[in-house]
Amino acid sequence: TKEQFITQFKKRLSEKYAMGVEDASPTELYNTLGSLMHSAYSSDRHHTWRQYLLNKQKQAYYFSIEFLPGKLMASNLLNMDWLETVEEGLAELGIDLADLTEVEQDMALGNGGLGRLASCFMDSIASCGLPGNGNGIRYEYGLFKQKFIDGHQVELPDDWLSTGNVWEVRKDSKAVDVCFYGQVHLEEDANGKLKPVYKNQQVLRAVPYDTGMIGYKNNIVNNMRLWSVEIPNSEESKYRSLEERRTIEDLTAVLYPDDSNAKGQMTRLAQEYFFVSAGIQSIVRYYHTLKEPIHRIHEYVAIHINDTHPALCIPEFMRIMLDEEGMSWEEAWAVTLKVMSYTNHTIMAEAMEKWPIDMLKQLLPRIYQIIEEIDRRFVEETELKVHDRSIIDRTRIINHNQVHMAHLAIIGSHSINGVAKLHSELLKTVVLHDFYSLYPARFNNKTNGIAERRWLQLANRPLSSVLDKTIGTSWRDNPEDLQQLLNYQDDQKVLNALAAAKRQNKENLAALIKKTQDITVSPDAIFDVQIKRLHAYKRQLLNLMHIIKCYQDIKNNPDSEFYPRVFIFGAKAAPSYAYAKTIIKCINETANLVNNDPDVKDRLKIVFLENYNVSLAEVIIPAADVSEQISLASKEASGTSNMKLMLNGAVTIATLDGANIEIRDAVGEENINIFGITEQEVYDYYESNTYSAVSYFEKDPVIRRVLEAFIDGTIPNIQSEGREVFDSLIRYNDEFFVLRDFESYVKAQEKITECYKDKRKWQKISLINIANAGVFSADETVKRYADDIWQIEPVTEYSSKKG
Ligand code: Z16
Structure with a gap:
């Protein structure tokens, strides 16, 4: 009380x-x-x-190199x-x-969608009473903090632990050793079994820090275990110099700030093995306390590989089964396959992780031997199955002196899923087609979901209280009950109450914008929001081009009618991603120009909020009128901000990409603004090789005028950046079809403005979006993982399924 x-x-x-x-x-x-x-x-x-x-319940372990919980209190x-x-x-x-x-402080041990998904899943797994745990890395520094200096992104360290962490518990008694480097050879032991003998290994200590994952009002508290590196007491004498110690401590010091982009570096590879090996050792150690035979471990343990970063789970699990549990290869492989499952999160080629053989051999000699044997057996077995030998070349793990992590993950898992319908289809038909032909039954879809409690109940109190008053409180436990709101789509009182809640959230965001950027925006304007990592395929540039068109329209005709709009961006660029940083600079300079031009009369504002993160998202999303989901069709695997914005009553403008398709299916064609070419048309262009960006520049005067603004000084201070953007479109033929989709995007935006003017119509569409967002609850998503992939069941007080 x-x-x-x-x-x-x-x-x-x-x-x-x-x-x-x-x-x-x-x-x-x-x-x-x-x-x-x-x-x-x-x-x-x-x-x-x-x-x-x-109960000896089967438990799932979600291995992820990123978790992005934000604040936990x-x-x-x-x-x-x-x-x-x-x-x-x-x-x-x-x-x-x-x-x-x-x-x-935000716990920001992740880059974006993938890490946030892992944290939404942790919340939902506990809330559904499912036995599932997280396994990852306790980075001392989270994702960099972003500042803008003269419109450029500058990165500052995120020293999140400096003020302490009340949620974590260090578990010294659960620490394990993880070994790197050295030499290994196999020797027969007393029973004639081959056993590895190691020389000159580097032994590191992995210390777990556990954070409780509290279920929603169900008294369940699961665990997220994050590992931190230390020098073991026994090795203290070896590392005397500060520099040597530093190299070791660097292992869990920083999160790699790449989103959808693979990066080949020894430290990253060492991070991957470190949390994988520590996690699997602790799982096997726990399993032994159950006193069940090792060859039944798959009945008690499911391991999930979130993207390829933890793919070493497969050879590491094999290593332990072979070298420590004394299994034969065949037995070990059989259980490994049953234990492992893998989620793919992207089809972008540059995100496909490949490690040079030499690097793996040097850092992880025994693991490399095992990968070689997995590869050898895969080739041997596949040769018997296929007529066309070229398929082996395209699917084997070791090829061209590289180890293909996705191939390893697929060959060693019984389940491979994509994260939205279209994405999962593309995996089967295009990107992983060869694997699909070998293992069709392994492929499945699990459309992403979001922790709706955080994104609605907590982030949007005004809307929540309108919902309580209108449909009662059951939606808080049961997001599908949001559907009841549909009964009020023509109820002016409810529509007004929803509008008032949105208004309050917009005032709140306007105050934050004033405080942090000193820009005045009117809550009467349309709040148009694009929040996600900065990436060429996400096409923040398309958004910017439309803004420039609006600006030019106003300049050419200052007294014409223009419905006020605030364009809000939140986006971090990977520090090494030059083009993404160029786009940031261009948006910031355009903002400077537009926000301070008296002709604009405040009808157009651009706000690029610094340091987009989970906490900022919790303020922006409730205040959004328009949700920008404008990636080139086929490129965004799912997206999850699209779901969060819909849940908060934003109306979506979107290409038919990722989970936008499921959103359209949920709300109906009339309640979403779809534009742009389809994934089919994108692939047709690839096939026919007929796309010509320059022809749009030549034929479309609007496009020409907008692009000229990048290079003719209209937008100040972007001499080199403007040229770079111009060249990416015209000289290098516009890799992401920005010009191809421009006209249809502009039309969709004009439709949005017209619709917004009809307050009642707009409010009704907004209501329909909220009412249909329940299907994107991550609770439902994780239940499907539990049933179809992990085969785990919710805890029941007295269950004793194992007798
Ligand atoms: C990431 O955030 C995603 C994919 C990836 O390969 C690497 C990272 Cl760090 C994102 C996808 O881009 C996004 O579409 C998806 O919604 C999200 O992962 C969660 O599945």
């Missing part, structure tokens, strides 16, 4: 800091609340773990069912909970 909470809170504050509420800083109050919550859910955590153990309070009590209790003490949650 509130009273109990107040007593406990004061007591904890005084124990921790010897202070009263009046003297404590927000940080001290935050730490006090965090520690109180931590003690409160610890018993549930222990109980959850005991139940899994006693508010969502933990919600899931613990403490939120209201704590808010009221704190208010009584004169404390605003929002001031405390401000203090928490």
